[in-house]
Amino acid sequence: xxxxxxxQASHEGRALLTGLDLVVRPxxxxxxxxxxxxxxxxxxxxxxxxxDYDVTGGTVTxxxxxxxxxxxxxxxxxxxxxxxQYPVEIPGVTNDYFLRTAINAQRKRRGEPEISPGEFLxxxxxxxxxxxxxxxxxxxxxxxxxxxxEKKRNEILQLLxxxxxxxxxxxxxxxxxxxxxxxxxxxxxxxxxxxHAFVLVTHYQRLLDYIVPDFVHVLVGGKIxxxxxxxxxxxxxxxxxxxxRVGA
Amino acid sequence: xxxxxxxxxxxxSYEHGWVTDxxxxxxxxxxxxxxxxxxxxxxxxxxxxxDWRLKAFRHWQTMTEPAWQKPQHEAIDYxxxxxxxxxxxxxxxxxxxxxxxxxLLETYEKLGIPLAERAALAGxxxxxxxxxxxxxxxxxxxxxxAGVIFxxxxxxxxxxxxxxxxxxxxxxxxxxxxxxxxxxxxxxxxSFVYVPKGVRCPMELSTYFRINAINTGQFERxxxxxxDGAYVSYLEGCTAPQRDKHQLHAAVVELVAEGNGQIKxxxxxxWYPGDENGRGGIYNFxxxxxxxxxxGSKISWTQVETGSAIxxxxxxxxxxxxxTVGEFxxxxxxxxxxxxxxGTKMIHLGRNTRSTIVSKGISAGRADQTxxxxxxxxxxxxxxxxxxxxxxxxxxxxxxxxxxxxxxxxSPTATIEHEATTSKVSDEQVFxxxxxxLSTEDAVNLVVNGFCKSVFQQLPMExxxxxxxxxxxxxxGSVG
Ligand SMILES: Nc1ncnc2c1ncn2[C@@H]1O[C@H](COP(=O)(O)OP(=O)(O)OP(=O)(O)O)[C@@H](O)[C@H]1O
Ligand SMILES: [Mg+2]
Numbered sequence: 001x002x003x004x005x006x007x008q009a010s011h012e013g014r015a016l017l018t019g020l021d022l023v024v025r026p027x028x029x030x031x032x033x034x035x036x037x038x039x040x041x042x043x044x045x046x047x048x049x050x051x052d053y054d055v056t057g058g059t060v061t062x063x064x065x066x067x068x069x070x071x072x073x074x075x076x077x078x079x080x081x082x083x084x085q086y087p088v089e090i091p092g093v094t095n096d097y098f099l100r101t102a103i104n105a106q107r108k109r110r111g112e113p114e115i116s117p118g119e120f121l122x123x124x125x126x127x128x129x130x131x132x133x134x135x136x137x138x139x140x141x142x143x144x145x146x147x148x149x150e151k152k153r154n155e156i157l158q159l160l161x162x163x164x165x166x167x168x169x170x171x172x173x174x175x176x177x178x179x180x181x182x183x184x185x186x187x188x189x190x191x192x193x194x195x196h197a198f199v200l201v202t203h204y205q206r207l208l209d210y211i212v213p214d215f216v217h218v219l220v221g222g223k224i225x226x227x228x229x230x231x232x233x234x235x236x237x238x239x240x241x242x243x244x245r246v247g248a
Numbered sequence: 249x250x251x252x253x254x255x256x257x258x259x260x261s262y263e264h265g266w267v268t269d270x271x272x273x274x275x276x277x278x279x280x281x282x283x284x285x286x287x288x289x290x291x292x293x294x295x296x297x298x299d300w301r302l303k304a305f306r307h308w309q310t311m312t313e314p315a316w317q318k319p320q321h322e323a324i325d326y327x328x329x330x331x332x333x334x335x336x337x338x339x340x341x342x343x344x345x346x347x348x349x350x351x352l353l354e355t356y357e358k359l360g361i362p363l364a365e366r367a368a369l370a371g372x373x374x375x376x377x378x379x380x381x382x383x384x385x386x387x388x389x390x391x392x393x394a395g396v397i398f399x400x401x402x403x404x405x406x407x408x409x410x411x412x413x414x415x416x417x418x419x420x421x422x423x424x425x426x427x428x429x430x431x432x433x434x435x436x437x438x439s440f441v442y443v444p445k446g447v448r449c450p451m452e453l454s455t456y457f458r459i460n461a462i463n464t465g466q467f468e469r470x471x472x473x474x475x476d477g478a479y480v481s482y483l484e485g486c487t488a489p490q491r492d493k494h495q496l497h498a499a500v501v502e503l504v505a506e507g508n509g510q511i512k513x514x515x516x517x518x519w520y521p522g523d524e525n526g527r528g529g530i531y532n533f534x535x536x537x538x539x540x541x542x543x544g545s546k547i548s549w550t551q552v553e554t555g556s557a558i559x560x561x562x563x564x565x566x567x568x569x570x571x572t573v574g575e576f577x578x579x580x581x582x583x584x585x586x587x588x589x590x591g592t593k594m595i596h597l598g599r600n601t602r603s604t605i606v607s608k609g610i611s612a613g614r615a616d617q618t619x620x621x622x623x624x625x626x627x628x629x630x631x632x633x634x635x636x637x638x639x640x641x642x643x644x645x646x647x648x649x650x651x652x653x654x655x656x657x658x659s660p661t662a663t664i665e666h667e668a669t670t671s672k673v674s675d676e677q678v679f680x681x682x683x684x685x686l687s688t689e690d691a692v693n694l695v696v697n698g699f700c701k702s703v704f705q706q707l708p709m710e711x712x713x714x715x716x717x718x719x720x721x722x723x724x725g726s727v728g
Contacts, residue, residue, distance in 0.1 A: 092697070092699055093701075102686065
């Protein structure tokens with residue numbers, strides 16, 4: 001279970017998260033919506049340990065552990081995964097090598113043995129087939145020259161291969177065509193069970209047609225100003241954030 | 249490696265070694281004609297070789313140290329160097345691994361150096377721990393059956409004087425440059441390789457060298473000749489950190505490829521870089537040049553340079569024959585106070601000659617690095633082509649990278665392509681990789697290895713793996 005209490009964070013002295021509360025139980029999908037610049041990506045990065053931000057107050061626990069006390073890679077070892085709004089390119093490093101390195105790094109953190117190359121290949125092939133990805137993506141350099149949609153699909157591939165427990169996806173739907181949106185949703189839904197918790201940042205309620213959330217939150221000015229169920233997203237689609245901005 | 253305790257330990261061992269029989273084994277410091285004669289006499293060299301040395305020495309005296317290169321160093325006192333000491337005796341080094349600094353052993357461990365070789369690399373007398381005799385014997389048998397000559401330079405002077413006379417100084421003339429001239433005058437020993445017509449050398453010339461390289465001196469010479477249609481792959485150096493009491497290393501390497509002959513020369517240079525301020529590090533001033541003499545021949549240099557306080561070298565190829573190919577693949581790493589000024593020269597003389605230059609420079613800490621490359625296309629080199637790719641990667645913001653590509657084209661039919669990039673290991677990359685579970689150091693290493701990929705691919709397989717690890721060790725402490 002993820003428990004965020006009164007979280008405050010800033011960047012170079014500017015407060016970006018201003019007292020944010022959120023509880024995500026295992027098996028739940030929480031959608032976070034909100035206007036540009038509201039702090040959604042900031043929340044995602046603070047949860048995964050980016051050093052760009054100073055946490056100035058509040059607490060975050062994950063399964064009872066103090067998440068804020070851990071460096072990024074340790075959080076990854078604890079099952080925290082961030083699907084990036086802007087995935088990063090790593091020239092010269094092939095996708096399959098990167099994924100195997102990552103999987104083994106996480107296993108090592110958990111004191112588990114390395115995955116054998118054969119076992120890894122089987123896993124990778126299965127997930128790529130599931131996501132309808134061409135085999136050539138194995139040997140391409142991480143995100144280099146990938147289209148926007150391909151990058152997002154590659155994030156989901158990493159998600160499926162690494163099988164984390166707390167899954168934060170930052171605008172995983174932006175830049176996706178209809179077919180890709182289906183595939184990405186299929187990937188996410190395949191993990192929906194009591195062992196996984198989701199935080200889904202999105203601007204478009206359409207994603208939520210495919211990945212139906214348990215809760216929808218509106219984030220404005222660095223905190224959650226309104227929460228509801230699936231219907232809140234539809235309401236926002238119709239009326240925008242005007243009412244929330246006034247409240248913020 | 250910046251461990252002064254180890255340094256002290258090794259120095260002590262050396263001192264200890266000197267005391268035993270200093271008179272008979274070591275020339276006193278100083279350089280004059282007498283020194284040159286004494287070296288030649290101790291090696292029982294023929295008259296012609298002494299004359300050659302003396303000619304070089306007299307010319308060297310008229311020369312001045314070059315000052316155009318970027319790295320700066322304190323003046324070298326050539327009169328303070330001893331130019332001859334007999335090969336290391338067992339008493340020079342530690343007796344067993346128990347006496348070796350654990351930090352050094354830890355580095356070998358990280359590099360995955362086989363156990364049997366660690367002791368030898370740590371300076372323990374090879375015979376005591378490693379059955380080098382049997383290795384060398386099996387090795388020599390395979391080679392001699394193929395007709396390949398691979399011996400020390402001194403032995404070659406005795407056994408194959410005609411070959412040495414024909415090729416010695418034919419690629420790097422004694423007048424070439426200050427350090428090359430000095431090497432010609434006082435070189436101690438080195439290696440000679442000769443591959444006869446049509447023979448493909450049956451093995452990488454590496455393992456043997458790796459063990460034995462430890463004992464080569466500061467002025468070594470390598471000469472490699474492949475006859476028509478012959479091929480050899482030669483590996484110089486070692487990924488393990490090598491320590492040497494000599495500060496100045498001025499080696500000369502000459503390669504000759506006759507018609508359709510091919511030489512692949514790979515270097516991994518990991519000499520002691522000095523402490524964080526560069527104190528005590530080695531000055532590596534090397535002249536390396538190959539000539540593609542016969543039509544259709546090919547010379548390929550691959551280098552991974554991570555060591556030395558100052559590296560200053562430009563492995564070059566003279567493309568004399570028609571349809572010849574020259575290649576230069578380089579990864580140079582500088583960390584802390586290290587400086588490197590390295591690159592290549594591709595001299596196109598023949599028709600349809602092709603050259604490829606791929607240089608990857610990595611700077612961290614306060615280190616400074618320069619790529620300096622010359623592509624020269626002569627009037628008669630019709631349809632010559634060059635492709636140059638020159639990339640710099642910076643880690644942190646206190647280091648520097650500079651690129652000086654010189655291009656001289658005298659033929660209108662030449663094709664020259666030059667690409668250069670400078671990039672940083674970005675915070676975004678490191679965060680992305682850490683979010684996937686990698687430590688900061690592993691994240692940086694992954695980015696660095698990706699950056700070097702196209703060069704590592706040129707290295708023989710086992711060396712490529714070692715080189716990756718070496719890079720990781722060299723960059724330790726450069727982040728975080
Ligand atoms: N590293 C940073 N450097 C400078 N400003 C930052 C940084 N990170 C966030 N900000 C600022 O903080 C505010 C919140 O940014 P954030 O990326 O969290 O918004 P968002 O809700 O994800 O918006 P969007 O919907 O456009 O993705 C913005 O004004 C942004 O410019
Ligand atoms: Mg955002």
